[in-house]
Amino acid sequence: MNKLLMVTVLFAALLMAPSQADARDDHLYNELGGTAGIEQIVEDLLFNSIDDRRIRHHFEGVDMVRLHEKLSEQICELAGGPCVYTGDDMVKSHTGMGVTRGDFNALVEALQLAMDDNEVSVPAQNRLLARLASMYDEIVGL
Amino acid sequence: MRKLFTHSAALLLLASSGAAAAEGRLLATGGATNVEGAAGGGLVPWAVISAYTEDDEIGGTVAVSRAQVDDYRLDVTAASFSFRNRLEVSVASQIFNLENLGTELRQQVFGLKYRVAGDLIYGQLPQISAGVQYKRNTRYDLPSAVGSQRDSDWDAYIAASRVWLAGPFDRTWLANVTVRATRANQFGLLGYGGDLNDSRKLQVEAATGMFINRALAVGVEYRQKPDNLGFAEEEDAMSAFVAWFPSKNVALVGAFLDLGSIAGARSQTGYYLSLQASF
Ligand code: HEM
Numbered sequence: 177m178n179k180l181l182m183v184t185v186l187f188a189a190l191l192m193a194p195s196q197a198d199a200r201d202d203h204l205y206n207e208l209g210g211t212a213g214i215e216q217i218v219e220d221l222l223f224n225s226i227d228d229r230r231i232r233h234h235f236e237g238v239d240m241v242r243l244h245e246k247l248s249e250q251i252c253e254l255a256g257g258p259c260v261y262t263g264d265d266m267v268k269s270h271t272g273m274g275v276t277r278g279d280f281n282a283l284v285e286a287l288q289l290a291m292d293d294n295e296v297s298v299p300a301q302n303r304l305l306a307r308l309a310s311m312y313d314e315i316v317g318l
Numbered sequence: 319m320r321k322l323f324t325h326s327a328a329l330l331l332l333a334s335s336g337a338a339a340a341e342g343r344l345l346a347t348g349g350a351t352n353v354e355g356a357a358g359g360g361l362v363p364w365a366v367i368s369a370y371t372e373d374d375e376i377g378g379t380v381a382v383s384r385a386q387v388d389d390y391r392l393d394v395t396a397a398s399f400s401f402r403n404r405l406e407v408s409v410a411s412q413i414f415n416l417e418n419l420g421t422e423l424r425q426q427v428f429g430l431k432y433r434v435a436g437d438l439i440y441g442q443l444p445q446i447s448a449g450v451q452y453k454r455n456t457r458y459d460l461p462s463a464v465g466s467q468r469d470s471d472w473d474a475y476i477a478a479s480r481v482w483l484a485g486p487f488d489r490t491w492l493a494n495v496t497v498r499a500t501r502a503n504q505f506g507l508l509g510y511g512g513d514l515n516d517s518r519k520l521q522v523e524a525a526t527g528m529f530i531n532r533a534l535a536v537g538v539e540y541r542q543k544p545d546n547l548g549f550a551e552e553e554d555a556m557s558a559f560v561a562w563f564p565s566k567n568v569a570l571v572g573a574f575l576d577l578g579s580i581a582g583a584r585s586q587t588g589y590y591l592s593l594q595a596s597f
Contacts, residue, residue, distance in 0.1 A: 230341075277403070278342030278372035280440075285344065288532065298531050299488030306484035312440035 205257035207300035208291075211248075214255065218248045220290035221283075230282045234273060254307045266314035273318065280316050284308075339567060339597045342372025343403065345532050346563045347438055347481075350571045351381035351594045353505065354427045354451055355396035355410030358477075360385075360573050360590050361541045361557055362523040364494040365447040365479035367433055368408065369400035369596045370566050376401050379596045387577055387588035391415040392507075394592075398429075406431040406449075414507045418583075423507045424456045436478075444480035451475075453506040464549045464581070466509020467516050473500040475523075490529040492537070497522055503546055504580060512546030519544045527561070535561045539573075553578025557590060569594040 208214050222244060226232045235243075246263035253261045263269065284305065291301045349357040349366045356363035360383070369377035377400045385392040396410035408429040415422045429451045436443030454470035455461055461469065475498035485491030499518040501511045511517075521544060527537025538558050545552045559573035573590040580586050 276342075276373045278375070281342060281344050281372065299484070302484035302488050302490055306482070309440055309483055316440075 202256035204300060204303050205252065205255040208251070208255055208296060208304065209294065211252055211257060211259065213294060214252050214257070215244070215248045217287075217290045217294050217296070218244055218251060220293055221247075221287045224286035224289050225283060228282055228286060231279050231286075234275065234279065251304070255304060266311050267318065270315045271318045275316050275318065277316055280312060340369050340371040340375040340377030340400065341566055342375050343370045344439070345566060346529070346535065346561070346569075348379070348400070348566075348569075348596055350561055350569050350592055351379060351383065351394075351396050351398070353383060353385070353392065353394050353410070353412065354429060354453075355381075355394070355398060355408035356429050356431055356449065356451070357398065357400075357406060357408075358494070358496075359525045359527075359537070359539045359557070359561075360559060360571055360575075360592060361539045361555055362494065362496050362525050363429070363431065363449060363451075363475060363477060364496065364525065365433070365445040365477035366438060367400055367403050367406045367431065367447070368398040371400045371403045374402055377597055379594050381592060381594040383571075383590065383592035385575055385577075385588065385590045387575060387580075387586035389416070389418050389583040389586060390580060391417060404433050412505075412507065416581075421460065422457070423460060425506050426454050426456060427506070428452045431477075438479055439481045439483065444478045446476065446478050449475050449477065453502060453510070455506070455509055458509065461503070461507075461509030464508060465513040465547045466503060467511035467513075469509060471502060471506070471510035473498055473502060473506075475499070485528070487528075490532075492525070492527045492529075492535070494525040495522070496524070501544060501546060504543070504552060508547065508581065513548045515544065515546045527559070533563045535563075537561070550582040551579050559590070567596055569596070 226235050249259045250261045252259035348369045349364050352358040352363050357366050357368035358364035368379045371377045378398055380397045383394040393413045394410055398406055398408035400406050410427040412425045413422055431447050431449035433447045436445045438445040451473040458469040475496050477496040479494040482491045498521050501518045503509050521542040523541040525539040527535045529535045541555045543552050543554055556576045557573040559571055561571045563569050571592040575588050575590045577586040
């Protein structure tokens with residue numbers, strides 16, 4: 177019985193804890209190194225992606241300068257920074273691309289490596305990943 | 319112990335050769351191998367499908383595990399086949415050593431697990447899987463002597479698993495709840511059904527863990543167990559674990575175990591170690 181109680185308390189604590197998107201919004205922007213930091217992370221992310229044989233085919237013939245610019249804006253905005261995303265919406269940009277579940281994970285890994293290389297802390301990495309993960313349904317399987 | 323080491327060495331060799339491994343999922347999402355051979359924690363089968371298969375990949379795992387408590391030792395050798403992050407087929411062979419009696423019990427477990435709906439990380443719905451385990455005692459003298467009603471049986475379960483990428487403390491958390499219909503005595507090692515009760519009961523199993531970073535998690539597991547045999551009380555089991563995923567090929571789990579009273583020997587606590595190779 178004691179064991180059940182312990183586990184129940186742990187679960188309850190987990191469910192009651194504050195959700196990730198709260199008032200510390202531009203905090204994440206700062207932790208990613210501001211606009212310059214984000215642009216560097218996105219550059220590394222794109223290089224990691226075209227290095228990855230699992231997903232490089234998606235980027236053939238793509239205007240990487242535009243992609244870098246739009247993705248940086250988007251992440252900056254998501255992280256609570258002073259940017260406005262001016263690109264197309266996610267469904268429109270990824271329709272017809274056939275991004276699979278595995279492709280999405282490969283891109284997440286490319287971003288994780290990019291954030292490691294730019295010394296982004298684990299909590300900041302997690303907060304950005306959680307925000308991006310919510311776009312999964314607008315990107316995969318279209 | 320020597321046998322365990324040889325196995326481990328063979329596993330590591332296999333893992334480090336790393337040829338054509340399934341790799342479509344994020345690190346640690348294949349879980350470890352539970353004592354019954356299913357992907358999960360140590361005690362509980364989770365909704366996750368083994369290895370790192372995604373899209374049209376196939377893969378699998380092999381694992382060796384040992385639980386050592388005050389009066390008993392359990393050694394498990396297990397393997398699984400993983401199909402498209404959808405279906406898991408597993409097999410485990412367990413040897414339970416009753417150190418005081420100088421004898422051992424043996425059980426084989428054949429498992430099937432199917433991901434029915436949802437996803438571990440993405441979308442609204444948690445990952446929900448349904449599984450069955452066919453268990454049989456390959457030595458039945460002792461179980462039958464203490465009141466077990468049959469030497470083989472089925473368990474069926476439903477499990478739900480979910481990951482929060484940025485949960486409390488902005489760490490990644492995992493929670494799993496499994497509900498199992500079973501009449502297995504002490505995981506099935508002491509047979510199935512007993513003199514006190516011979517029908518399947520729903521039992522709740524749960525796990526939660528926090529990732530310190532992508533490769534390292536700590537957590538607890540709880541497994542409710544039926545109490546079918548009159549000769550000795552059976553209690554629920556619990557563990558507190560550390561799991562390390564140095565790569566998508568290797569997982570190493572160490573845990574503190576509290577298995578409660580087993581066959582009259584009270585408060586059996588000890589350690590659990592498990593090494594898994596994925597491909
Ligand atoms: C949460 C994850 C993702 C986000 C936030 C994201 C964001 C974006 C953005 C902002 C653009 C530019 C839209 C524009 O040009 O107006 C874009 C385009 C693109 N994305 Fe994604 N994306 C994600 C996932 C993926 C994945 C998994 C892949 C493939 C592996 C992918 C491949 C592409 C490609 C190839 C383009 C360029 C399309 C073109 O210019 O023709 N994206 N994405």
